[in-house]
Amino acid sequence: MRRPGRLLAEGVALCVAVVVAFPLYWMVLGAFRPAGEIGSTAPRPWTSSPTLDSFRRVFGQQEFGRYFANSVVVAVSVVIASAFIAFLAAVAVTRFRFRFRTTLLVMFLVAQMVPVEALTIPMFFLMRDLGQLNTLGSLILPHIAFSLPFAIWMLRGFVKAVPESLEEAAYLDGASRARFLWRILFPLVLPGLVATSVFSFISAWNDFLFAKSFIVSDTSQSTLPMALLVFYKPDDPDWGGVMAASTVMTIPVLVFFVLVQRRLVSGLGGAVKD
CATH class of the missing domain: 1.10.3720.10 (MetI-like)
Incomplete structure (x- = not known):
């Protein structure tokens, strides 16, 4: 049996990890989103139609x-x-x-x-x-x-x-x-x-x-x-290009x-x- 104090500490650590990792997740998600979803006024934490168009624009830069x-x-x-x-x-x-x-x-x-x-x-x-x-x-x-x-x-x-x-x-x-x-x-x-x-x-x-x-x-x-x-x-x-370039970085x-x-x-x- 784990002590309540340890469970609380692990829960707090998990919450902090999620908060810290969420901007990274949102950046990668934005890199794979199509242009229509990126400009949407109702953003969702997932994408139903991932695309590599943003990465193509990034690597297409001379x-x-x-x-x-x-x-x-x-x-x-x-x-x-x-x-x-x-x-x-x-x-x-x-x-x-x-x-x-x-x-x-x-x-x-x-x-x-x-x-x-x-x-x-x-x-x-x-x-x-x-x-x-x-x-x-x-x-x-x-x-x-x-x-x-x-x-x-x-x-x-x-x-x-x-x-x-x-x-x-x-x-x-x-x-x-x-x-x-x-x-x-x-x-x-x-x-x-x-x-x-x-x-x-x-x-x-x-x-x-x-x-x-x-x-x-x-x-x-x-x-x-x-x-x-x-x-x-x-x-x-x-x-999309900004998020894709940031992901590559x-x-x-x-x-x-x-x-x-x-x-x-x-x-x-x-x-x-x-």
Whole structure:
């Protein structure tokens, strides 16, 4: 017999899951609905005549493949660069003693608290001065900068959990610092790297603000979220195309999440333990 408190908790969790999943279900449903049902004044939570017309319009767009490739380049670059830099920075602030270390850690938190919208205009002028407007670099660099504070703080707990005696034993066996970092420490903190990589990937993949702000004139450098604007017209929006494009955008995120699910759970568990 299950306790009433546990049944109540499971019921609440189920209700929350339904509320969270319903917009995703409605998006996928809208992608398969015919145009007549999408514009109906009496929407139903099902469709009696599913169609692939919206997906045909999406994949029929000439630049859709380029947008998809640009999103992959940006997301993968952000994940790899932020994970590499965050790992080295987490080791530095955990293993080394230097002046203003605490101040540096506090600055990481402060940087994480600043709203992205407040920094968009200053970053626009910075990218303009660096000559990076209308390039994928203008999307990669800001996302790396915004991913690092969270990644460093999270990885710091994993690095700190590795006993220093293990490092000393490796040095006694003749291992160099670089060998210890990449052959011993890196595999131990890999679950934390996977967890931070998921957040970095989602942030870079779903970004619309930076893509809209920094890709001013060269649409060939746009990413997948910008493809939604092709189907959204103020006078006559193609909601079926918007829902189909959003569904296609969601698939890589789900695939990436499924591939790293086990390491993600262990990584978040390690972060909670710390």
